[in-house]
Amino acid sequence: MKKLLTxxxxxxxxxxxAGILLGHFRPDIALLPVLDAPIKGRFMGQELSLGATLSEFLSGLFISTVKLFISPIIFLTITLGIVSMGDLKKVGKVGAKALLYFEVVTTVALLIGVLVANIIRPGDGVMTSAVAGGDISKYTKSAGAFSWWQFFLDNVTLQVLVLAILTGVVLSRYSGRDAIVAAMNRLSKYIFRALHMVMKLAPIGAFGGMAYTIGKYGLATLLPLGKLMLTVYTTMALFIFGVLWFILRTARVNLLDYLRYVRQELLIVLGTSSSEAALPSLMEKLERMGCAKSVVGLVVPAGYSFNLDGTTIYLSMATIFLAQVFGIELTLNQMLTIIGILMVTSKGAAGVTGSGFVVLASTLTAIQVIPVEGLALLLGVDRFMSEARSITNFIGNGVATIWLANHERAFDRTQMHHAFSEVDSLESTQPGTVRQKTD
Known part of the structure; x- marks a missing residue:
């Protein structure tokens, strides 16, 4: 009993x-105003947000606090990883392999989403009047032509990634780097210790996130679009236990063992609907299970910009769904156009305020076949589907890191077995240091 309580x-x-129950039975408490208006701003490059209602405030406080750790952890992990790797050609090779992997796997995810949506046809029979409309102006105003430059400017994680790579390259060529590297290693340990303390607040964040979602939208919101919800969740499950299972199998890693290892982070992502809330913890756990620091540092941050498997599936299915709702029979050329546009616009989902919804609006605007106003249909259930997107993105980036580390022979299998066997004790004790694997 004591082990369970810790x-x-x-x-x-x-x-x-508890959040589901509160949101369903007492939405008045879940949505109790605590601020006159939401607080939004940026600090240390990260966009922070505290909602005006009690539940949203609790969730936003936890997510915003965790986000403060993302930039320093990414910077230190990548910089120290490149210095320890030594061979700069290998850094470039790992980066190139990661980008190729991301493009192949997200394209597979995109094709699966289009295929399943055309087979099950979740939009058939859905009446636009069956679902309460909503204000989509803030999404359509943000929609526009995709710009790689704007993508880079909006994506703080990508900016930190580039800065860390440049710093690592400079340090690796600097003869007096030992003192700097030692100081950065000490700083890294202190940051992870502080992160462990913050992660103890995860239940509060998960409670607030779930209470807000259920309290604001209600379970009844799911009924009119239940077929779409079921199709999206089923497709993402097929992707995880089909495609990602196969990828891990080629690396001789059991998917279920890995999911059990990161179950704590999965629940945090589920409760907060944010994969970023578990990003620092994911990087730490991947190192603990035997992935080289250099590979983790390069692949995970880049993956959060270019390897959004769940978002890609959702965008493809939502686009086909809206076409079916409005009775638009897409030709083969139009379908190929949608696939081509989504291969580009889906890469911007992590760097745009409003995430997948804004990108979906941009995609519909570019296609010029499906009415953008159809987005109002998805407003009520988008938050629920956001959980599936975030979980799939989270699992996909972990799988990508493991596979690439294994492919680069930068993976300690003995350390993996040790980490898997001690997952229960690790969750209870939350040690402040990490056994780090370097090349």
């Missing part, structure tokens, strides 16, 4: 359940 996964799961 297990963070137990408390996160309990908080999610």
């Amino acid at each position: 297990n963070l996964t137990f408390w996160v799961l309990t908080a999610i359940t």
Whole structure:
């Protein structure tokens, strides 16, 4: 019993359940105003947001606090990883392989989404009047032609990634780097210790996120678009236990063992609908399970910009769904055009305020076949589908890192077995240091 009460996964799961119950039975409490208006701003490059309602405030406080750790952890991990790697040609090779992997896997995800949506046809029979409309002006105003330059300017994670790579390259050529590297290693340990303290607040964030979602939209919102919801969740499950299972199998890693290893982070992503809330913890756990620091540092941050498997599936299915709702029979050329446009616009989902919804608006605007106004149909259920997107993105980036580390022979299998066997004790004790694997 004592072991259960000290297990963070137990408390996160309990908080999610409590949030659902509060949001369903007492939405007045879940949506109780605590601020006159939401607080939004940027600090240390990260966009921070605190909602005006009680539940949204609790969720936003946790997510915003975790986000403060993302930039320094990415910078230190990548810089130290490149210095320890030594061979700069290998850094370039790992980066090139990662981008190729991202493009192949996200294209597979895109094709699966289009295929399943055309087979099941979740939009058939859905009446536009069956779902309460909403204000989509803030999304359509943000929609426009995709710009790689704007993508880079909006994506702080990508900016930190580039800065860290440049710093690592400079340090690796600097003869007096030992003192600097030692100081950065000490700083890294302190940051991870602080992160462990913040992660103990995860149940509060999960509770707030779930209470806000259920309290604002209600379970009844799911009924009119239940077929779409079921299709999206089923497709993402097929992708995870089909495509990602196969990828891990080629690396001789069991998917279920890995999911059990990161179950705490999965629940945090589920409760907060944000994969970023678990990004620092994912990087730490991947190192602990045997992935080289250099590979983790390069692949995970880049993956959060270019390897959005769940978002790609959702964008493809939502586009086909809206075409079916409006009775638009897409030709083969139009379908290929949609696939081509989504291969580009889906890469911008991580760097745009409003994430997938804004990108979906941009995609519909570029296609000029499906009415953009159809987005109002998805407003009520987007938050629920955001959880599926975030979880799939999270799992996909972990799988990508493991596969690339294994392919680069920068993976300690003995350390992986040790980490998998001690997952329960690690969740209870939350040690402040990480066993780091370097090349």
